[in-house]
Amino acid sequence: MTKKAVLLLSGGLDSTTVLAIAQSQGFDVYAMSFNYGQRHAHELKAAATIAKQAGVKEHQVFTIDLGGIGGSALTEDAIAVPKDRESEEMSHGIPVTYVPARNTVFLSFALAWAEVLKAYDIFIGVNALDYSGYPDCRPEFIKAFETMANLATAFGVKDDGQRIRVHTPLISMSKAQIVETGTKLGVDYSITTSCYDPTPEGAACGHCDACSLRLKGFRENGMSDSGAYA
């Protein structure tokens, strides 16, 4: 019997690598993406292409209006995306690209779908190393979410010993290690998109935190990034 897993797929480098990892572990993947008022809707096109190429069981896009809440450079035009920052600078404080409670909201949707599918495994591409400023990328957050998830759902009241598990295979990896892992698993990174501030055609800016980290990851592997840059 195959195991089902719900996976959060943004269309970026990290979640695409996680998809390859989940499939390599024998999971049938149910991928979910979110239209949450992010500036860069081409992410969703990338996610759809990736889901199709990987042959996931199902891919659903959920529209939620986190943008109505505001508070992030990724959802509000009035807040500028920072450019050309050094890693050191990125690791201090909570960046303006942090979307309030985003991973909590995304994981809650994943939990709802997992409950309906009777899937006990959720995969998310959070990373505590490069994004140390995002509170909802830390291992202690993931652990607390897992505890809550088992109490929130029918899983927690059944006595079959089955429990929800939130898998975070990238949490301690550097971007270089992520690229290395994905490359070994045959991930085609040219169709992934990471930029916080792309051109209207979807080409990456090459200067935001996400681009800087991504380019560094390829460089440290002696590879060049096959994604499109402006």
Place this chain on the structure above:
Amino acid sequence: MTKKAVLLLSGGLDSTTVLAIAQSQGFDVYAMSFNYGQRHAHELKAAATIAKQAGVKEHQVFTIDLGGIGGSALTEDAIAVPKDRESEEMSHGIPVTYVPARNTVFLSFALAWAEVLKAYDIFIGVNALDYSGYPDCRPEFIKAFETMANLATAFGVKDDGQRIRVHTPLISMSKAQIVETGTKLGVDYSITTSCYDPTPEGAACGHCDACSLRLKGFRENGMSDSGAYA
């Protein structure tokens, strides 16, 4: 200085009572309602009327497509709403009206808004007595959510000692106690709506679990329910 609170307002008897309680405790209330594919959209009209009458600071309606996930009689026409069940029967197992991970999703949105507003208090009208079959109405779930919430957000990484608190003033009350509390606080229950299966005009069926519990709550207070019934 007034304190801000985010409150989940469904338009029903419970959340309307919680709104009165939060205001009686001196909170400026930011109410949120959800259009989540529930069959009875008149709930949202009731919520808007209640929010206006109570003079909340702001009322936002968020559209989310939990219905795309399925699995509940409240979001799927194919699953029938049970009628004329005794309290005893309602308290066994998870009812088909349970919406998978609904309170987790709703509270996650509340958390996101709280973070942006810098509000440290979230109010939700869950009740562990009448809805013992819903895993996400239990005190242990609320406690686990609170722990997770403080790790998920900027609140948890600041050293100001401020922490998110999830208030559940109704959690141990009977429906009769809820009606009694709200009546003392001047709640106008005629504009609230509780029915799982109302007429297209919004009149309550009088027979679903929600109607049965509500009618019992008024009866035990020697009151009649001023809401509209079919």
